[in-house]
Amino acid sequence: QVQLVESGGGLVQAGGSLRLSCAASGTIFSITGFGWYRQAPGKQRELVAGISSGGSTNYADSVKGRFTISRDNAKNTVYLQMNSLKPEDTAIYYCNGPGTWHADWGQGTQVTVSS
Numbered sequence: 001q002v003q004l005v006e007s008g009g010g011l012v013q014a015g016g017s018l019r020l021s022c023a024a025s026g027t028i029f030s031i032t033g034f035g036w037y038r039q040a041p042g043k044q045r046e047l048v049a050g051i052s053s054g055g056s057t058n059y060a061d062s063v064k065g066r067f068t069i070s071r072d073n074a075k076n077t078v079y080l081q082m083n084s085l086k087p088e089d090t091a092i093y094y095c096n097g098p099g100t101w102h103a104d105w106g107q108g109t110q111v112t113v114s115s
Contacts, residue, residue, distance in 0.1 A: 001026050001103070002024065002025070002026045002027045002097075002101075002103040003024070003025045003026050003103070003106075004022055004023070004024055004094075004095050004096060004103055004106050005022070005023045005106065006020060006021070006022050006093060006094060006095055006106060006107070006108050006109040007020070007021050007022075007023070007109055008020040008021045008109060009092075009093060009108075009109030009110045009111045009112075010110075010111070010112070011112045011114065012085055012111075012112070012113055012114070013113070013114050014085060014086055014087055014113055014114065014115050015084060015085065016085050016113070017081070017082060017083045017084075017085065018082045018085065018111060019079060019080070019081050019082070020036070020079065020080040020082065020093055020095075020109060020111075021077055021078070021079055022034065022036070022077060022078040022079070022080075022095030023075075023076065023077050024076045024077070024078065024095075025076065029071075029073055029076040030053065030073040031053050032053055032097070032101065033050060033051060033052045033053055033097065033098040033100065034050070034051055034069075034071065034078045034095055034096070034097065034098060035047050035048075035049065035050040035051075035095065035096060035097065035098040035099070036048050036049045036050075036067075036069060036078070036080045036093060036094070036095055037093070037094045037095070037096060038089075038091035038092065038093045038094070038111075039091055039092050039094070039108075040090060040091040040092075043091075045094070046060065047060065047098075047099075048060045048062070048063050048067065048080075048093075049063065049067055049068075049069040049080060050069065050098045051069045051070070051071055051078065051098075052098075055071070057069050062088075063082075063089075066082065066083050066084045066085075067080060067081065067082050067083070068080070068081040068083075069081075078095055080093070082111070085111075085113045086113060087113045087114065087115045088113075089111060089113050090111060090112050090113050091111060092108040092109070092110050092111075093108055093109050093110075093111055094106060094108040094109075
């Protein structure tokens with residue numbers, strides 16, 4: 001069983017920054033990919049960023065140039081650096097598998113961006 005614990009969310013003004021962390025256990029971290037997802041009220045959950053075991057990344061068009069996903073294999077942790085935040089980024093953010101695998105959804109971490 002894979003356990004994923006998100007942290008780092010909070011309240012920030014538009015234009016500000018946050019760094020989210022996802023601590024993983026129960027998996028061979030270095031050989032798996034991970035993704036960051038978000039779900040805003042009344043909307044579907046969407047994939048915003050992904051990173052492969054080899055370090056290649058991909059991003060949703062809405063966050064390109066503003067968000068950066070990275071990983072630290074020694075710490076079994078995936079990060080999402082979020083810059084130039086917009087009110088439209090307000091959502092609960094989750095980490096999970098990129099689609100080739102997935103675990104149960106955790107509680108996520110709330111990101112709220114004020115205008």
